[in-house]
Amino acid sequence: MLQPASTQAPADVAPRTAAVVDALRGLEGPLLPILHGLQEEFGYVPQESLPIVARALNISNAEAHGVASFYHDYRKAPAGRHVLKICRAEACQSMGSETIAARMEQLLGIRFGETSRDGAVTLEAVYCLGLCACGPSAMLDGRPIGRLDEEAIGEIVTAVRQ
Amino acid sequence: MIPVIYIPDDAAALALGADKVAEAVAAELKSRRKEARIVRTGSRGAVFLEPMVEVQTAKGRVAYGKVKASDVRSMFDAGLLTGGHHKRWLGAPDKIPFLARQTRLTFARCGVIDPLSIDAYRMHGGLAGLRKALAMTPAEVVKTVTDSGLRGRGGAGFPTGIKWNTVLNAVADRKYIVCNADEGDSATFADRMIMEGDPFVLIEGMAIAGIATGATKGFVYIRSEYPHAVSKMQRAVELARKAGVLGATVLGSPNAFDMEVRVGAGAYVCGEETSLLNSLEGKRGVVRAKPPLPAIQGLFGKPTVINNVISLASVPVILDKGAAFYKDFGIGRSRGTIPIQIAGNVKHGGLFEAAFGMTLGEIVNEIGGGTASGRPVKACQVGGPLGAYFPTSLFDTPFDYEAFAAKDGLIGHAGITVFDDTADMLKQARFAMEFCAIESCGKCTPCRIGSTRGVETIDRIAANIEPEKNLALVTDLCNTMKFGSLCALGGFTPYPVMSAITHFGEDFRPRPMREAAE
Numbered sequence: 111m112l113q114p115a116s117t118q119a120p121a122d123v124a125p126r127t128a129a130v131v132d133a134l135r136g137l138e139g140p141l142l143p144i145l146h147g148l149q150e151e152f153g154y155v156p157q158e159s160l161p162i163v164a165r166a167l168n169i170s171n172a173e174a175h176g177v178a179s180f181y182h183d184y185r186k187a188p189a190g191r192h193v194l195k196i197c198r199a200e201a202c203q204s205m206g207s208e209t210i211a212a213r214m215e216q217l218l219g220i221r222f223g224e225t226s227r228d229g230a231v232t233l234e235a236v237y238c239l240g241l242c243a244c245g246p247s248a249m250l251d252g253r254p255i256g257r258l259d260e261e262a263i264g265e266i267v268t269a270v271r272q
Numbered sequence: 273m274i275p276v277i278y279i280p281d282d283a284a285a286l287a288l289g290a291d292k293v294a295e296a297v298a299a300e301l302k303s304r305r306k307e308a309r310i311v312r313t314g315s316r317g318a319v320f321l322e323p324m325v326e327v328q329t330a331k332g333r334v335a336y337g338k339v340k341a342s343d344v345r346s347m348f349d350a351g352l353l354t355g356g357h358h359k360r361w362l363g364a365p366d367k368i369p370f371l372a373r374q375t376r377l378t379f380a381r382c383g384v385i386d387p388l389s390i391d392a393y394r395m396h397g398g399l400a401g402l403r404k405a406l407a408m409t410p411a412e413v414v415k416t417v418t419d420s421g422l423r424g425r426g427g428a429g430f431p432t433g434i435k436w437n438t439v440l441n442a443v444a445d446r447k448y449i450v451c452n453a454d455e456g457d458s459a460t461f462a463d464r465m466i467m468e469g470d471p472f473v474l475i476e477g478m479a480i481a482g483i484a485t486g487a488t489k490g491f492v493y494i495r496s497e498y499p500h501a502v503s504k505m506q507r508a509v510e511l512a513r514k515a516g517v518l519g520a521t522v523l524g525s526p527n528a529f530d531m532e533v534r535v536g537a538g539a540y541v542c543g544e545e546t547s548l549l550n551s552l553e554g555k556r557g558v559v560r561a562k563p564p565l566p567a568i569q570g571l572f573g574k575p576t577v578i579n580n581v582i583s584l585a586s587v588p589v590i591l592d593k594g595a596a597f598y599k600d601f602g603i604g605r606s607r608g609t610i611p612i613q614i615a616g617n618v619k620h621g622g623l624f625e626a627a628f629g630m631t632l633g634e635i636v637n638e639i640g641g642g643t644a645s646g647r648p649v650k651a652c653q654v655g656g657p658l659g660a661y662f663p664t665s666l667f668d669t670p671f672d673y674e675a676f677a678a679k680d681g682l683i684g685h686a687g688i689t690v691f692d693d694t695a696d697m698l699k700q701a702r703f704a705m706e707f708c709a710i711e712s713c714g715k716c717t718p719c720r721i722g723s724t725r726g727v728e729t730i731d732r733i734a735a736n737i738e739p740e741k742n743l744a745l746v747t748d749l750c751n752t753m754k755f756g757s758l759c760a761l762g763g764f765t766p767y768p769v770m771s772a773i774t775h776f777g778e779d780f781r782p783r784p785m786r787e788a789a790e
Contacts, residue, residue, distance in 0.1 A: 200657060204616035244287055244288055254283045
């Protein structure tokens, strides 16, 4: 993600991280579930959490960092209050998603991968939501939206600006 | 009898407003003081008709298509609860041409029943395959799957029974069943639909795989872009445990089998089986070199069956009805049915389960009804981002693994993206390289570096810089990627690129010439 890595972690990052780790460390292959858990807890994966995770799982800090940075989902900084994902894969392209994508950047005043300055919205590209027979598609805060057109875009912009 | 109203909560139906329709129906029932039960189902797959509302009447179900929340009041006025006529009325769902022409084996219940009712699942033939498997020896179960001719529906088309047999014969203290639900290919949504619309069939298929191979633990690895499928599967696994389908004694037998749902983290390459296994283990989703095969050394180094959702979800009907029944469908070495996903710029898009053998033209023009834009079809990409672009001159190609391979294409996960004549194939070829660059795991050089060089070279062609020389360079690069990459990401990216160059050469001509021609 393109957000700066200068986010200040909350003061209680250590105990909250430990609680997430303790709840999930018994799983087989617990690292991804733990990273998902941290993102749910903090809204992103704090750099400060990784050494705690590494120690608990008996892996190196480098390994923990390597995994957290490999996957697109794990954020280095919190997202905006709303997260808008626009599909930019082929099926949506065939229905004009690139025009929609450019229009959305223009209306929100941010590029893909960025969060608006007021913290209202993060705009992300996604490569397929499985909504390929009703494209162009998007997902706003986990809610799927199909057949995006000028009107639907307007509604989305209004919703995230509120 | 209280009337029953079926409204899908499949993600595609939700994307088209199904929740608003359900709210409007509930509100209308309340204000009219009428009693009816609202059941949320999966989707039958006719996405162009979603949200599709059905009502159970004395004469069977009656469907209404493309329903908007604003239609609901007038639908009640027209006698919705008894199947009354209305502009949204479609009649019996089984008679809708898009549905009537299908052969629904794997998707028999999808869109029909409450996906989280195990009683409904049983009443519609569920668990019959598992019961039969429990009465057989593991080798007999494996033989049935082998004899059915089922091949991996994830894209590779490897015979499922042969994979299972390797795991059955492997000796280990632990074995695993892993379901690959990292359905990242554009134009594919069959896995998502079955997980949202009939999750128990996948659980049953995995349990059968466990019994057949001696594995006691399963994982479903679902991509994070599918939150609705994740939540349905998680709830279904809990319900299956309560019903004794999963646990220490599967349906009261001495066999143990349990499973967990795991969520991916946005890496396309994790759809490749070995990187998926690394991801499950908590590592970077980097591809492993084969051998060793996952069937010998898979998850945590143990023998592992790793199959696609649709492969596993097709197993219960094979066990229930027999190998011969399944094998009877299809052509050549492509046996049984395949859920074709018709997507992109197409009028009648959705999931269409049919026996192998229909031609691409029949699927796109007759079933799909041509483009949504009404313009001529220019190209179809078959098999996702790693599949070839087919021109209409190849529309006589039958849907069959070998027939597509013979035309330098692949069926993949059976997704078809339709493009109209406004598509720029140079742009599509560039996107294929760009996507590979974004999603490459970085382990092998042809994929990691080749994809970036590919984008740059195609950009030079677009800028009319030594186009002939650069076209030759892209062709050579594709050859290196195809034969030098570790997995299908780098190895198959040449399919869309080379097919675009081969079949749509005019889009790669120098710009001034193209503009002059237009």
